[in-house]
Amino acid sequence: MIAVTSPGFVLFAALLAGLWYACPPPRRWQLLLGANLLFYAVLCPAALPVLPGSSFLVWWCGRRTAKKPVFLAGLAAALLPLALLKYLPAALGWQGTLANALGIGYFTLQLVSYLCDVRRGRILPEEKYARLLCYASFFLSITQGPFNRYDALMPQLDRPTVWDTDRVWRGVQRSAWGYFKKLAVADRVAVVVDAVFANPAAFDRTQLLLGGVLFTVQLYADFSGYTDIVLGVGEVLGLHLPENFRQPFFADSVKDIWARWHISLSQWLRDYIYIPLGGSRCSKARKDGNLIITFLVSGLWHGAGLTYLVWGGLHGLCQAAENHLPPRRPGKLRHALRVAGTFCILAGAFVIFRASSLANAAELFKGILCNGGHAVFSNYWELGLTSLQEEILLYAGIAILLAVDAAHERGVSLRTKIAALPTPARWAVYEVCIFVFLFMGRFLGGGSFLYARY
Incomplete structure (x- = not known):
């Protein structure tokens, strides 16, 4: 097998690079x-x-x-x-x-x-x-x-x-980061997400809220992890491929989400759906309609179910509504509140995207509002986790993911910072990263990438 998550893909890519x-x-x-x-x-x-x-x-x-x-x-x-x-x-x-x-x-x-x-x-x-x-x-x-x-x-x-050794090494590092996202974060989070969405009635509101939020984390770690892997291989071959993600959890509006999430699809929809419909060079009502149609197409592209259409329609409606809001006022607190609100919209819409049906999504939302209890941090076994250590590793992986994204959002290139270290310190960092990856990764899960189905 040469699926991207398999060792066969690494051998395939290495052989291709040599022949290249x-x-x-x-x-x-x-x-x-x-x-x-x-x-x-x-x-x-x-x-x-x-x-x-x-x-x-x-x-x-x-x-x-x-x-x-x-x-x-x-x-x-x-x-x-x-x-x-x-x-x-x-x-x-x-x-x-x-x-x-x-x-x-x-x-x-x-x-x-x-x-x-x-x-x-x-x-x-x-x-x-x-x-x-x-x-x-x-x-x-x-x-x-x-x-x-x-x-x-x-x-x-x-x-x-x-051949450029520095460029090749940067590509290897990026691919390794992608594998960490997939194997140490996405595949571990998937255990909780699958359990929660399979039977929402069995969980309290805090567990359901965690499961809903974690699907957004899972999808991001899974999809952006794949992107990092293939862009890293492209870098090894000397190919510059388009970036597909730019710290989407730091978006401060729905419009900003789509400038950061699945960027290449957003640009495709803009150039081949939105602009041909008339884009923004028309009346406000027509512009709103163009946005909604574009995102309905996005939902339809992901799948034929009603959940995908509702998900796409919600994003279109939110963007159309944002066009009628008053100008934004500056301030760090206001920006932080916008980021938090935007993430809530993103995660809420993704609950519908992940659900097996609209009824399944409604059951989960109803459980968040009505199911009593606060066992999210205690009864880890109810979420499919086998030990307290596995729960700690789950949150640790998410924390590492968010910390790296926060650094990139501030314009800090960690690969550049590490490369500038003295040789002993640099290789000490590499060894720590390898140990953390081997300790935290789920290598026997065999999970495929989520977006391979779309």
Whole structure:
């Protein structure tokens, strides 16, 4: 297996890096294409024919986008896998082998962006089908993003990047931090979240409140952890991939959340949904409508259930409401209150996102209001935790995650700070980090990444 959480992925990435720097730069995109297809074939062999088939139709239509019917046919070819393999099975109430095909939500929208950019004259149509397939199947992004733009990714594959030990080491450090987020934070938090959402009636209000908040932490640690891993591998290869997160728990408005959370999706929605609808260059009512429609599309992209639509609609309504608020008044206390309020909105909306149904979400919210008791810090076994030590490790992992984000929010680069230390002190820090990772990580959980299902 070469799933990103497996040791096989580390070996796969290391082998690719060795071949990458041994390969002449003009041939690297071909090497990457082979690696992409191998990666996808191992992860999801049943869906493999869909990827080159859809890419070929988009490539053919992309060379003829001057004709509007051909352009529309290309859009249909790009979106058809998403409709047939994700939404149709959900509408019919069955789950086939291809219904959960990895990467469909990502490579389809990347093909849409390519086609629209060609149509707009932003980029020239690709003459070689294999290069477009390389872009669509890019293994570092195909399962969970970040979304790449054709004109940002493909030229990098042709640059004569040489081995840089410092850059490679920075990439390894970033990937290691991503694995810490996933294995030491997200997978441990998942135990509590799964228990709480499975049967809200069995828990008191404090336990339900903790479970609801922890899902937001789990999703962030899981998704941003994956992003750190793949961006670190990209750094090893000399590729600059788009950042997808920027300390979202420090956002002070719903609009600010989406400038910090899943940034590449936010930018995709802005450029290919919001702006074509009219963006903000229209009446206030039309602008509000454009925002709500854009976030409904975001919810629909995540899944066909009502929970996703309600989640997207709430974010759209909140952003529309923010546009009518009076100007903000400065002050540290006011800013702190805005950050706290924004996090409450984020966590509350994610309860609906995580719930198996709207009824499940309503049951959890009702329990927070009505279920008596305050056993959140005492009865750890009710939350699925096996010991007090495991509970302490859970909170310690979250504290480390928040502390690092707080440092980055203040503009402090910890990697730069550590690199500037004298050699003995620097390696002492590395050894402590390795010990903490090995002590806190859940290496036998086998949990997959949450966003691989979207």
